[in-house]
Amino acid sequence: MSEYKKFLVFGSCLSSHIGVRLKEKGYSFHGALRHVRSDVLLDALSEKGGLSLSDNDVEYLISNLKSGNEDVIKRCRDQLVQNSNKKLNFFIEKIREADFVIFDNQYDLERKKSEVQINGCNHVVSNFNFNGVKLPFKDLGVLPESKFDSYNNVYDAFRAINPDIKFVFIQYPIVDGEDLVKTGRQKRVKRSESTSLFREQWKFLSTPLYKVGIDYVSERNINHFQPAVYDKLTDVVIDIVRNGEQKNLPNTIDLDGYGKKKLSPYANLPDRQYWKPAVAEPYPLAITDLYRKKFDISIEDGVATCGSCFAQHIGKRLDRKGYNYLDVEPVPADLAKEKAKALGYGIYSARYGNVYTSRQLVQLFDRAFGALSFDEVWQDKAGRYVDPFRPNLCGEGYTSAAEVLEEQQKHLQNVRHMFETLDVFVFTMGVTETWINRQTGAVYPICPGVTAGTFDPNTYEFVNLDYATILDEMETFLSRLREVNLKAKVLLTVSPVPLTATAEERHVLLSTMASKSILRAVADQLYRRHAHVDYFPSYDIIMSPPFKSMFFKNNLRSIHEEGVDYVMSHFFAEHQLEGQPVPRDLTATGHETADEAKEEEDDEAFCDEAFLELERKTNQ
Structure with missing residues (x-):
């Protein structure tokens, strides 16, 4: 039953989005570790370094930021805290309690790790831009492709802490389209496909590598997707957690739109939606399709x-x-x-x-149903009495105001x-x-005094x-x-x-x-x-x-x-x-x-x- 399934999140916002959906479906969120590459976490779990920053180290790095912008400081502190020893200990404790962990490989595909020295100690930090810090550092680059087959080692490290924990790996989707060329993302696509080749060797289960059309990308940026992508991945994760299998899902799956040229919303519309063929070119009295009924009117209506x-x-x-x-x-x-x-x-x-x-319409309705009444009566130029709400439909007029009001009530009925x-x-x-x-x-239907x-x-x-x-x-x-x-x-x-x-x-x-x-x-x-x-x-x-x-x-x-x-x-x-x-x-x-x-x-x-x-x- 999903109500007792406690899960951890490790990875980028992709896993976080899926985690939110799992919570909505009754699963229990138990903790998260973000902004960390898998090799850095593996080293930390194997006591080989990584995730070693203390609280003082974090504040020291923050004090050396080149920017004083509050939003920048807040974002950098959050990234550094995720690389701290306190966060590592917290996450290890949660691994012992969790039923399963979901993680994705976005940071492994493109994010760098760096080495910085603080008070004589070297610290490895991932997904942090040290170009914004007034300290020397060593750029250790992105995860080498030779380590794409090391996810089994990450799995073993988790199982060493909790032998019963399930491991669900979410392959970060790749996006088709010209935007990839403009943003230099070809390497990322290639690295995603290279990672997927090891899928059959993994000891754990994973989602397929989804290839999505540019229509599935969020307006925010190319690292975020439309809800349909997160919904699809969540369904696959739930299937893995419940059934322990993936029902023979292939290594890669093309969602609708992948490999297809993105068309403008104005492409291939019916002729009636373009001015030239619908209006400018036809003989005016031959223009058609100007009205499409919303409902029928029968002969009995x-x-x-x-x-x-x-x-x-x-x-x-x-x-x-x-x-x-x-x-x-x-x-x-x-x-x-x-x-x-x-x-x-x-x-x-x-x-x-x-x-x-x-x-006029509202007052006519209200007067007809007795919710509103006026005893006003006008006289025409001959002194005869007329109904002010239809002054030009009283013929020669009436001899008294009472007669007008009496006729008015009959009419309203x-x-x-x-x-x-x-x-x-x-x-x-x-x-x-x-x-x-x-x-x-x-x-009134006309200005008083005209007729x-x-x-x-x-x-x-x-x-x-x-x-x-x-x-x-x-x-x-x-x-x-x-x-x-x-x-x-x-x-x-x-x-x-x-x-x-x-x-x-x-x-x-x-x-x-x-x-x-x-x-x-x-x-x-x-x-x-x-x-x-x-x-x-x-x-x-x-x-x-x-x-x-x-x-x-x-x-x-x-x-x-x-x-x-x-x-x-x-x-x-x-x-x-x-x-x-x-x-x-x-x-x-x-x-x-x-x-x-x-x-x-x-x-x-x-x-x-x-x-x-x-x-x-x-x-x-």
């Missing part, structure tokens, strides 16, 4: 739409294509078409009008039903700029929502929606329609780019965070360079119906209802009949924001 003006286009095309498009506030049979639209019927899945911002029953919620993020009530925090209400700077305040705020508010909405409807999936889009006007003291073009960029970044973050949130790139398609604003009308705000059709063709190419042909020509119109095309042309999307243009003309 109830789909609701909400958001800014562009979402109206999406809803109409979903309905026309045969999707189960939700309309929780359908048009009364006796209501004329133009009057129905003026009252907000058929624009979205409920009569909430345009929901431009994340805060329908909105609640929609959120509770929908399967897919399509939300088009519109703008970041909005107006709020300083006292109540209520947020209804009276603007009072003491009551109303302009707010331009930032990235962090919008992300937080959208996360709030997603969380609350899941609380009432666990099956709900969300499809986000960003409206490509520019701002009509900006309340920021800067060019409207700059405000538009800032607003849309923030919304796009939020949408991307939500897409990455949540499996039930998808993003459809309507904004990206309309606004990207290859399309050269071809989808905009002359005002450079409104989108041509053909542009909407092209955008939605990418959606329908992924979300294809059973029985419908997969669209192959993405340049083709989405209209089923000429009558539908005429209807779309006459039926402009309703935008509260468009009234801001009237304000400009009024003031001219």
